[in-house]
Amino acid sequence: MEITAESVWSNCLSFIKDNIQPQAYKTWFEPIQAVKLTGNALSIQVPSKFFYEWLEEHYVKILKVALTKELGDDAKLVYVIKMENTYGNKQPFTEKIPSSNRTPVKSQDVDVPFNNKSPELKNPFIIPGIRNVKIESQLNPSYTFENFLEGDSNRLARNAGIAVANKPGGTSFNPLLIFGGVGLGKTHLAHAIGVDIKDKYPEKTVLYISAEKFTQQYIDSVKKNNRNDFIHFYQIIDVLIIDDVQFLSGKTGTQDVFFHIFNHLHQNGKQVVLTSDKAPVDMQDIEQRLLSRFKWGLSAELQTPDFETRVSILKNKLYRDGVEMPDEIVEYVAKHIKTNVRELEGAIISLIAQSSFNKKEITINLAKDIVDKFVKNTKREVSIDYIQKVVSDYFQMDVSTLQSKTRKRHIVQARQLAMFFAKKYTKASLASIGSQIGQRDHATVLHACKTVDNLSSTDKQFRKYVEDLAKKLSL
Known part of the structure; x- marks a missing residue:
């Protein structure tokens, strides 16, 4: 033979x-x-x-x-x-x-020829000149499921994260896309998934990276003519966690390379976890083939926590830091800082620091001072209800008229402006905006936003409507 x-x-x-x-x-x-x-x-x-x-x-x-x-x-x-x-x-x-x-x-x-020489691994996380083939996970071990408090606002996302951590690549949640507004815990949950997987499966290669850093590494690989090395590095990862994936918007080269990496990982039973500040349906300048893959698994939204969950988060934070604080003060802070968990914890830290450094007793008045500073220094997110009221008042109509099914031109334009500003000033999804402004779907909201943009550039009177309303809503 x-x-x-x-x-x-x-x-x-x-x-x-x-x-x-x-x-x-x-x-x-x-x-x-x-x-x-x-x-x-x-x-x-x-x-x-x-x-x-x-x-x-x-x-x-x-x-x-x-x-x-x-x-x-x-x-x-x-x-x-x-x-x-x-x-x-x-x-x-x-x-x-x-x-x-x-x-x-x-x-x-x-x-x-066979030899004992070991070439240096092309690892984008290695500092040039320092030999190290181990791939560090880049995870923050302090972000765990234990200190990610469960509530109605995050139950789906948290439980999906736990399921993925128990069986990475082996659930229907692949990819798992966690989305929501600023400061609601997307990054915390993404790290918690990675930390738990490393604990349960120490042999697995887990990597956390921001989409911004991923993009920069890709640009560097093209400059150095080692794009394929970059791709193959990411194709050996068992669990890839990419934070703020909306940052890929408009970056066609990075989207293309991520598409190939994603396909390889998915086909080989590897787990992909993504975070974003918006749902896939609301992402702009992301290729359709990539968006369709984001929808293969589960998209879980992190919403603004309710009052009970905010109280639990604060009490857990105080317990972990070994600090005691009267319930009435904890509840006061939770009541007045509603939209952002990061700010919620920041207010408590400031309260403890003020009390400690200035030898002041923690009182309601001190809490009020701290909360007032946080609220004043934060660009407050207006609600969709408030936007509808401002727009309705401006056009001298009832909110019910604005939300009605009528096709009268001036009412349609008012409704479209309300949708436009809801998208601009809130973190709500297009579907959520549509449901709150007259039970419309996300496509109607998207059409409304495009119409407002077009009319603003062609119709002088309409542009004045937009400018007047913007001033009212930004006060």
């Missing part, structure tokens, strides 16, 4: 498959193709230089044993790197693997 590159590599794979974990085999050996056999040198094709470096770092010994069994002690391995030219030329090319740091040469292969 003739010995071919395919038959030699097939025998090597049989041996390797019996000696490593199935997932590792699937990730690192199934993509490899045998190219040619020249004497005792087997050429194999791998997707990127990063892929080759990972094999050399982690599997060089088993490769050596397998190939020696087939071709004898003088066996050699030649890596052919087939990669995409990131400078716009869609033709694939092969990259030479040099024994020193020379410039890559197209369409040329080179021997890489």
